[in-house]
Amino acid sequence: MRQSQLFTKTRREAPADEASKNAQLLIRAGYINKEMAGVYDYLPLGLRVLKKIENIIREEMNAIGGQEILMSSLQRPELWDKTQRWENSNVDSWFKTKLKDGADLGLAFTHEEPISNMLGQFVSSYKNLPFSVYQFQNKFRNEARAKSGIMRAREFVMKDMYSFCANYDEHRMFYEKAEEAYKRIFDKVGIGDLTYLTYASGGSFSEVSHEFQTITPAGEDTIFIREEKDYAVNKEIFDDEWKKKLNMDKFREEKAIEVGNIFNLGTKFSEALGLMYKELDGSNKPVWMGSYGIGLGRLMGTIVEVLSDEKGIVWPESVAPFKYHIVEIMSEKPEVRETAERVYKMLGENVLYDDRDLRAGEKFADADLLGMPYQIIVSEKTVAENKVELKNRGSGETGLVDENSLK
């Protein structure tokens, strides 16, 4: 894409009311726009990142057999009354609204109830199990405070997967596949090294849940990491009993953000919503459920928090809006533009081309702020040597290379 055509521009300052590093950088770079606290628009470059994250997750969900659906945001109270999750005294994050006839509706903050209810028409026998469904769906949560940028939004796209099994053993098998898929996702988006499978409270669901926590000072949680590094425990459950249970003699304390979670739901929702199946012996049993969430905006915000530097964002190639950023240093010599145009055409969809009539300093500052993994600098100097300069945004390494080596 030609940068002269992109309607967004970078800016020096983030809005005064924006306290979080992720939103400050993303707003300054023109990736997102702030509608209000906790509510953000995704602009062209930001949406490209979000879609790349979505596709990485989709690939992994499909690989473990997930079937993609799209549930509604608007929800009837009846289904949520069955699990006592309609009343504000039990769930305090509802946004509620009304139909014209005065009937109450809610905006879904999750989908266990409607999905269990919907599946009642399709599940009848053990032969229908196991299976799993997932969606990328816009969730609403009426957060009292929203100060973490896109890491804790009032409206956000979430990937929520739900699994449906005959019993606990079958559930465990799927659960382990999902855990591995999650690890691959966090590896692929570039935060695998900083992300720990973490034992946490099961909330209203179960005794314990698994979170994936990524170490960052911007995190809202505190975790205790076992030195051998294979897992951590959330402070909320970290007592002597858990220490003993997990054999944690040595551990280090870190701030971290929850980038994913996995809940063993058991039969809580299937019993309440009547999602039953007939066993081989003819008996009726409730389906064993699990749920598996990743907030896409939160993941994007976390990547920015942990991988940016003082100059701006540093995207991993897997989620960068573009792999390459051509920085053309304006010149009277036609060969400079010709070379930049030729490289732009050669690289196709995967390149942002700064063809704007701006000073070199401004272009470099923008390229660093925007954070494409590789900058391709085309100037009189490089053209004289019949080369282009390739710069790695993350490491800062540069070198003159043959343009054809970029293919």
Add this chain to the structure above:
Amino acid sequence: MRQSQLFTKTRREAPADEASKNAQLLIRAGYINKEMAGVYDYLPLGLRVLKKIENIIREEMNAIGGQEILMSSLQRPELWDKTQRWENSNVDSWFKTKLKDGADLGLAFTHEEPISNMLGQFVSSYKNLPFSVYQFQNKFRNEARAKSGIMRAREFVMKDMYSFCANYDEHRMFYEKAEEAYKRIFDKVGIGDLTYLTYASGGSFSEVSHEFQTITPAGEDTIFIREEKDYAVNKEIFDDEWKKKLNMDKFREEKAIEVGNIFNLGTKFSEALGLMYKELDGSNKPVWMGSYGIGLGRLMGTIVEVLSDEKGIVWPESVAPFKYHIVEIMSEKPEVRETAERVYKMLGENVLYDDRDLRAGEKFADADLLGMPYQIIVSEKTVAENKVELKNRGSGETGLVDENSLK
């Protein structure tokens, strides 16, 4: 995909409260689920159709230079007060809700106000114009009645594009490109022959707007088509003056559904929201805007209304969940399964394979209801001739073909 793995099943009857043909067929075929009147979930096959429609539209929007974004559903009243569109007395389709501190919020039914406001930070000069942005975004409309299935939903994915030009002439040039893009979209999804560019009321926007109306008895509008067939006029504005103006001596009356619209917004929103630019002569002028909408669910519902038959849905290849549906007629002879499996593997992603242990009659009924464009029947009879039977769902034509000819 193996049909035995698909969690949805077909059903004989639609819910008693579902009056529309499109939703009846889509529910019976397991494409959608009804949450409540006017609110539907998209199940795996339905979501595949929706995504194919989305991709067709995206391709055309990109081709005319549109930049994709994603705006929030949650909206602050302040922006809508500036155009008098917050008060229920002026706009009666709001769903409204509240933040915890009691502040009012609305769920967007369109995005002229926030998009004009957001662009204020990026547009300053005539050099920034023209450009256009679009999104696939979940809209909310508090419809008093919702009896047309997915053709008039209370929550639905809409493609809304907005154009930003320096003046009316520049606007006209973009407007015409958008009109052509819309025609290509309706052609590609298979309803081009039944769809007319229609003069209609501009609503609160302008004197006149352009609608794309598709002829169907399920339509909520009445249009008068000029016999030469190049355009129509909506009954709402069809008076003697319009007849004369458009030189319509002969016309025929039809029921039709609005599948797309184009509004010349002029400077109504840019003036109200302060979206100004500096002209070459240094003067400040409001940006000239247009908006261009297509409801994806409505388009999908319209395709079902106009292309289905008494046996079920007939998808055009461009939007079908799968191009092929393999119907394996169960047999003791291993060659039948072997052939079906071989063809399934050969055709890859683009085939639904009915590998279920069911009678032939049930499989045929399901294949006709689901509506893939081509059925591939594999039976003892076809295997004996070293062929498969290829059936065109729309025309009913069948013939024995070599399996390799399907590649």
